[in-house]
Structure formats: structure tokens, C-alpha cells
Amino acid sequence: MEILLSKEAGFCFGVKRALKLTNQTLEKSNGNVYTLGPLIHNPQVIEDLKNKGVLVVQGMDEITTGVVILRSHGVSPKLYQQILDSGLDIVDAVCPNVKRVQKLVSQLKQEGYTVVVVGEKNHPEVMSIPGIVEGDTIVIESIEQAEKFPQVERIGMVAQTTQTCEYFRKIAGILLHKTFELRVYHTICDAVERSQQDSYKIAKQVEMMLVVGGKNSANTSRLAQICADSGCVTYHIETASEIQPEWLKGIKKIGITAGASTPPWIIEGVVAALQVV
Ligand code: SF4
Incomplete structure (x- = not known):
């Protein structure tokens, strides 16, 4: 089976920046690191961060001490004011x-x-x-x-x-x-636009597309929509474990793309799973 992997698949600069700031915060802190809502829209990465000590909370009433990381998607002005008023340390990982x-x-x-x-x-x-x-x-x-x-x-x-x-x-x-x-104002992200264009181009050349990323990720869902709209059979998966053997029957050329919050190890896992078919 021939595999075409989008060169734009996976982490964008905003997500890389948010993860770098979070890892630096973890190194310096002695626990109590929080994000208001998930840092990025990828459940596997959030689980990994949780295991390292970054806890997702839904509101300021759940935090009394420690560091609050502002997630890549931003927080409302009202919530931002509440965080400032709390006096807690803030790490701003909102994408520029x-x-x-x-x-x-x-x-x-x-x-x-x-x-x-x-x-x-x-x-x-x-x-x-x-x-x-x-x-x-x-x-x-x-x-x-x-x-x-x-x-x-x-x-x-x-x-x-x-x-x-x-x-x-x-x-x-x-x-x-x-x-x-x-x-x-043109405010659509460059990384998103490049990924959408490259995914569409690949979808036009293959029999099936796998779009890899969080089911809660807007940009991954949009990629899946774009690939499906191109007329290509498209599946949105979070990890390789979701690939169904019957999807691959008779398929000779397959495309893979991934959202901006999908980590390299998950994309590599999907490629590896297809290579053994
Ligand atoms: S996809 Fe979102 S987080 Fe990533 S660079 Fe674009 S706007 Fe920033």
C-alpha cells in the first residue's frame, strides 16, 4: 500500500509553544500546575500532561495555590481578570x-x-x-x-x-x-491554511484519507470535512487503534493528515499500523 503523508500534519507553532511553556513550568514548579480547560484539543496529550502533573480544571474556584497556564485557545476577558485577581502565578500559553x-x-x-x-x-x-x-x-x-x-x-x-x-x-x-x-481581517491561521490545502491535494490523489486528531479538535474536524468534500472516503481517528481492517480492503493508495494538536508519536503510530497491512 502506498502512503501519502501530509508534510503539514501535526503540531503547529502555537501548540509547540504551549507545550514548551508547560514543560518549562513543570520543571520549575513543585506541583500544582493547572490549565483552565484542556491546554490543546488532543485527549492523548492531555492525559500525558496529567500524568506529569498538569491538571485540567473548569473554573478558578477549583484552584487555591500554584500556577495557572492559559491555554492556546485563550480565555475570556472576564475570566482573565478573575485569574489576575486571584494573585496566582500565570503562564500565558495563548497562541499569538x-x-x-x-x-x-x-x-x-x-x-x-x-x-x-x-x-x-x-x-x-x-x-x-x-x-x-x-x-x-x-x-x-x-x-x-x-x-x-x-x-x-x-x-x-x-x-x-x-x-x-x-x-x-x-x-x-x-x-x-x-x-x-x-x-x-484575514485571521485564518497560516498553519491551518497550509494544512487544509495540502490535505485537499492529497485527498484528490488517494482512495482513502485518514485524518488523525482529537474528536474535540475544530481544526482536525475541519480537515476531515475538507477531505470528505473532495470526494475521498475519509475517516477521522484519534489513534491507530481505531483503524478497522475492512476500511483497508482493496485500498492501494492512502493519505494521512493530522490536526495542529496531534503529536508526532500518534501520527507515527498510524503510519506504522498501515505499513504492516
Ligand atoms: S492552529 Fe491555532 S494554535 Fe496553532 S498556530 Fe494556528 S492559531 Fe495558533
């Missing part, structure tokens, strides 16, 4: 690309734009954007929602970093007819 989205939204709001985020309203990255929790920054999750958007004077637009350019462009095209002024 996510911070850029937050900054642009604040800027657009100050300038009086009606701010629209194209993304998933319950995703932690989107929840970390100023005004989302309060409801005065609007999330658009579908073409239908964009079509129903009211007429307003000025719209400022950003995207969740893991959206596709094509979809973002489509929404921008619709909103253009809803306003006198539309300001669009």
Missing part, C-alpha cells in the same frame, strides 16, 4: 494568532463597527473574544445566519483561526450587501 483576533475585535469595537466573528460560538477560542460572552460581538455559524443578518452601517469581520478561506469569503460576500462599509 488567537491574541491577534482578540486585539482586532477590541479595535473594531472601539472604532464603532458591528463586529462579526465567523466561527463556532461554543468553541473556547471564540468564547475568548471580547464581547462574545456579553453578546455584543456576533458569531455567524452558517450561510443562513449571514443571509438573515440585518442591515447595519459598518461591519468589521474576523474569522476563528481554523475556518476555511473559502467559507470566510462566502460570508464576506453576503455581508457586503448588508452594510455601507465592510472591513475584513
Whole structure:
């Protein structure tokens, strides 16, 4: 069986940075290292970190002492204030690309734009954007929602970093007819975009795609969607153990890609499992 592995598969710089900061924190601390929600969206990595002493908590009321690591997806401004007020040590592992989205939204709001985020309203990255929790920054999750958007004077637009350019462009095209002024910031992450393009290219050349990564990872799910949309049979798996022998019957050429939070050892495990078929 021929295997085509995407050169963009696996850890992006934001995830590598978050893990490096976490490992450095662990080396310096003597226990009590926490993240509010998972550091990244990969259950296997989170389990590994837990074994090393990094505990995932859901709120500040669960922490009294120690170090709080701000996860790569960011935290809401309100929660950030609570963390500051707690007086605990903070390690900021929020991805700089996510911070850029937050900054642009604040800027657009100050300038009086009606701010629209194209993304998933319950995703932690989107929840970390100023005004989302309060409801005065609007999330658009579908073409239908964009079509129903009211007429307003000025719209400022950003995207969740893991959206596709094509979809973002489509929404921008619709909103253009809803306003006198539309300001669009391209906030889709470079690493995500490169991975989406390379995965699509591979999906077009193979009979089956395996997309490896957390089922809770937005960018992995998006990759799976892109591969499936290309017409290729696609499976989203977290580890090699999920590969079903019947999927591989008669397959001569298979593609593998992985989300930005998928560690190399899991990708290597998938490649190794296919090599023995
Ligand atoms: S996918 Fe992009 S935005 Fe998300 S953590 Fe990685 S580098 Fe940052």
C-alpha cells in the first residue's frame, strides 16, 4: 500500500509553544500546575500532561495555590481578570494568532463597527473574544445566519483561526450587501491554511484519507470535512487503534493528515499500523 503523508500534519507553532511553556513550568514548579480547560484539543496529550502533573480544571474556584497556564485557545476577558485577581502565578500559553483576533475585535469595537466573528460560538477560542460572552460581538455559524443578518452601517469581520478561506469569503460576500462599509481581517491561521490545502491535494490523489486528531479538535474536524468534500472516503481517528481492517480492503493508495494538536508519536503510530497491512 502506498502512503501519502501530509508534510503539514501535526503540531503547529502555537501548540509547540504551549507545550514548551508547560514543560518549562513543570520543571520549575513543585506541583500544582493547572490549565483552565484542556491546554490543546488532543485527549492523548492531555492525559500525558496529567500524568506529569498538569491538571485540567473548569473554573478558578477549583484552584487555591500554584500556577495557572492559559491555554492556546485563550480565555475570556472576564475570566482573565478573575485569574489576575486571584494573585496566582500565570503562564500565558495563548497562541499569538488567537491574541491577534482578540486585539482586532477590541479595535473594531472601539472604532464603532458591528463586529462579526465567523466561527463556532461554543468553541473556547471564540468564547475568548471580547464581547462574545456579553453578546455584543456576533458569531455567524452558517450561510443562513449571514443571509438573515440585518442591515447595519459598518461591519468589521474576523474569522476563528481554523475556518476555511473559502467559507470566510462566502460570508464576506453576503455581508457586503448588508452594510455601507465592510472591513475584513484575514485571521485564518497560516498553519491551518497550509494544512487544509495540502490535505485537499492529497485527498484528490488517494482512495482513502485518514485524518488523525482529537474528536474535540475544530481544526482536525475541519480537515476531515475538507477531505470528505473532495470526494475521498475519509475517516477521522484519534489513534491507530481505531483503524478497522475492512476500511483497508482493496485500498492501494492512502493519505494521512493530522490536526495542529496531534503529536508526532500518534501520527507515527498510524503510519506504522498501515505499513504492516
Ligand atoms: S492552529 Fe494556528 S492559531 Fe491555532 S494554535 Fe496553532 S498556530 Fe495558533
